[in-house]
Amino acid sequence: MSELTEEQAKAELARLAMEIAYHDRAYHQNDAPEITDAEYDALRQINNEIETQFPALIRSDSPTNRVGGTPDSGFSKLRHRVPMLSLDNAFDAEEFAEFCARARRFLGWTEKLAIMAEPKIDGLSINLTYENGAFVRGATRGDGTEGEDVTANLRTMRDAIPERLHGAAPASIEIRGEVFMNKADFLALNEAQAAAGQKLFANPRNAAAGGLRQLDPRITAVRRLSLFAYAMGETSEPVAESHAGYLERLRNWGFAVNPLSRLLATEDEAAAFQAEIGAQRSGLPYDIDGVVYKIDNLGLQRRLGFVGRAPRWAIAWKFPAEQATTVLKEIRIQVGRTGALTPVAELEPVNVGGVLVARATLHNEDEIARKDLRIGDTVVVQRAGDVIPQVVSVVVDKPRGEKAYEYPSVCPACGSHAVRPPGEVVRRCTGGLICPDQRVERLIHFVSRNAFDIDGLGEKTIQEFYAEGWLHGPADLFHLPEREAEIAVREGWGKLSASNLSRAIRARRVIALERFIFALGIRRIGDANAKLLARHYGSYANWRAQMLAATASGSDERLTLGSILGIGPAIAEELAEFFGEPRNVTALDELAAELTIEDAAAAETADSQVAGKTVVFTGTLETMTRPEAKARAESLGAKVTDSVSKKTDIVVVGADAGSKARKAVELGVRTVTEAEWRELVGE
Ligand code: IVH
Numbered sequence: 261m262s263e264l265t266e267e268q269a270k271a272e273l274a275r276l277a278m279e280i281a282y283h284d285r286a287y288h289q290n291d292a293p294e295i296t297d298a299e300y301d302a303l304r305q306i307n308n309e310i311e312t313q314f315p316a317l318i319r320s321d322s323p324t325n326r327v328g329g330t331p332d333s334g335f336s337k338l339r340h341r342v343p344m345l346s347l348d349n350a351f352d353a354e355e356f357a358e359f360c361a362r363a364r365r366f367l368g369w370t371e372k373l374a375i376m377a378e379p380k381i382d383g384l385s386i387n388l389t390y391e392n393g394a395f396v397r398g399a400t401r402g403d404g405t406e407g408e409d410v411t412a413n414l415r416t417m418r419d420a421i422p423e424r425l426h427g428a429a430p431a432s433i434e435i436r437g438e439v440f441m442n443k444a445d446f447l448a449l450n451e452a453q454a455a456a457g458q459k460l461f462a463n464p465r466n467a468a469a470g471g472l473r474q475l476d477p478r479i480t481a482v483r484r485l486s487l488f489a490y491a492m493g494e495t496s497e498p499v500a501e502s503h504a505g506y507l508e509r510l511r512n513w514g515f516a517v518n519p520l521s522r523l524l525a526t527e528d529e530a531a532a533f534q535a536e537i538g539a540q541r542s543g544l545p546y547d548i549d550g551v552v553y554k555i556d557n558l559g560l561q562r563r564l565g566f567v568g569r570a571p572r573w574a575i576a577w578k579f580p581a582e583q584a585t586t587v588l589k590e591i592r593i594q595v596g597r598t599g600a601l602t603p604v605a606e607l608e609p610v611n612v613g614g615v616l617v618a619r620a621t622l623h624n625e626d627e628i629a630r631k632d633l634r635i636g637d638t639v640v641v642q643r644a645g646d647v648i649p650q651v652v653s654v655v656v657d658k659p660r661g662e663k664a665y666e667y668p669s670v671c672p673a674c675g676s677h678a679v680r681p682p683g684e685v686v687r688r689c690t691g692g693l694i695c696p697d698q699r700v701e702r703l704i705h706f707v708s709r710n711a712f713d714i715d716g717l718g719e720k721t722i723q724e725f726y727a728e729g730w731l732h733g734p735a736d737l738f739h740l741p742e743r744e745a746e747i748a749v750r751e752g753w754g755k756l757s758a759s760n761l762s763r764a765i766r767a768r769r770v771i772a773l774e775r776f777i778f779a780l781g782i783r784r785i786g787d788a789n790a791k792l793l794a795r796h797y798g799s800y801a802n803w804r805a806q807m808l809a810a811t812a813s814g815s816d817e818r819l820t821l822g823s824i825l826g827i828g829p830a831i832a833e834e835l836a837e838f839f840g841e842p843r844n845v846t847a848l849d850e851l852a853a854e855l856t857i858e859d860a861a862a863a864e865t866a867d868s869q870v871a872g873k874t875v876v877f878t879g880t881l882e883t884m885t886r887p888e889a890k891a892r893a894e895s896l897g898a899k900v901t902d903s904v905s906k907k908t909d910i911v912v913v914g915a916d917a918g919s920k921a922r923k924a925v926e927l928g929v930r931t932v933t934e935a936e937w938r939e940l941v942g943e
Pocket of ligand 1: 345346347378379380381382383384385401438490491552571574576
């Protein structure tokens, strides 16, 4: 140890802080330790020894100052001392002039205003808190009031976020700016993601957000994120008199300020600036979607204040979406989990504002017909902010494709009929479980987060295992551990990852009823409805029996099924359709045989305080949806109705309740708040 130089010690402590934090999370949050306890203790021991030798280098995030467990919700919340607001938009010179005129009227000011102009980066804003010159914490914008604590990740952005402010600084200050990813880094990241068979990011903004919201700071560290600082939150003392002066201080403290920012002597220079930046836009290394104009004088900013969630002293003048023309090579039809056919345009790759676009969404069958898109057409492609590229229109004075595009009426994956019910925009494959694409998509859904949540089984792995013939239906997943040795020698796998996968799969043999129901991927049964069903029927055996009974009976019974659940007849129809298909029931039984499905909290009707009572819900409920509240009440033996009468026993009054609440008071019916109701039903 004694041979470490100070430089090496510093680097080693940084590495150990991250490494130990990583293993803490693996152990405490993911319940999946990757090293033995002895190896973990050895890491801490080395860290302690270096800290003893170089006490001046002890980090604020040192593992010795921390106990292992942090809350398992991912990131903890941080409250901004001053809210992080948004900006109003202008789309042309007239709207910009109105903004200036409004500000001048408000101030009773007749002179022209000096304005700071800054390119509007399309990234995500963050709030950095410095105390006595040291970076202490940083948070995402979140809802503007409260964001996520991403301090550990921000600390990896060494070049962009100074650990200490250079020179004199206030005792405490919030510094704000935009975290973003360069276009080139974004393209390289997507290439790497594609090579690893992982999800592609739609745009640099999403990639930056993904990079910052990593639970493992080591991933953030390699994502190459940048930052431009541009705003202030709370400060313990004034730091400048003008925004330009503040930007100067930011530069001196060690932040990057966008070099294209310019102080305009008057608002009249804005239109020229807008055009100048617009002309440079596609050549810039990062995405911008407009220019932010801020009245420079901070005294005036204070007087102007805010209206709603935006300042009166700033406006974002947006650019139109970036467009390019290219050739439509092919229309590919994707088949989703529920059989929906979605068209995707395969394009001659084209640079749209600095990002190479080879694919674009075509929305649906009608859109293709409306635009009269033909293969071989030259089309206008657009990339607007954070949306997936779109095909806007056909360039009609270029040579056209020969024949009108005919939307397939059979599924491209399995050849089954693809039908479009009257009044719907989506055409669906009727192949159900025999359609390979639907099967793969269902498997992907089955292992997803709110379903079986099996770590280590990504989209690409499912596709590969499916192609091997290892996975026909979800029940086969539970036989993958038998192939552990085979998996371990596959490309990209090893002994450890294969054994981790087996462990993750085995751990899910015991599953909550609601996760099980959600995992089946029945159309319209999202996680909320799955929860309702689970609570209503209590056990898997009961649910299965009741569904089969309702399916075998007439449609009147199905309507009753819908209203029992409080979730309407459409959902009852979907359930009936699923259970009406014998192959589905077989697959369900095979699957259930592999599992222990835990009962949902039993409905305790008889002794409930609300059993036999007539209940009305009114106003907005905060902790539950209306259908959920209704189902819960009914499962306890209450009758839920819509209108208040003398027969009503209890009216549950949510936020902004209106006439029903008044009527209850008039009739002398008992009213309770949502919280009181939850107490009554024992939640
Ligand atoms: S100032 C109260 N300046 O735009 C004013 N915002 O639409 C706060 N943005 O959330 C924002 N570049 O993410 C400001 N130079 C800039 C900006 C900028 C990008 C983003 C920021 C903000 C959003 C508002």
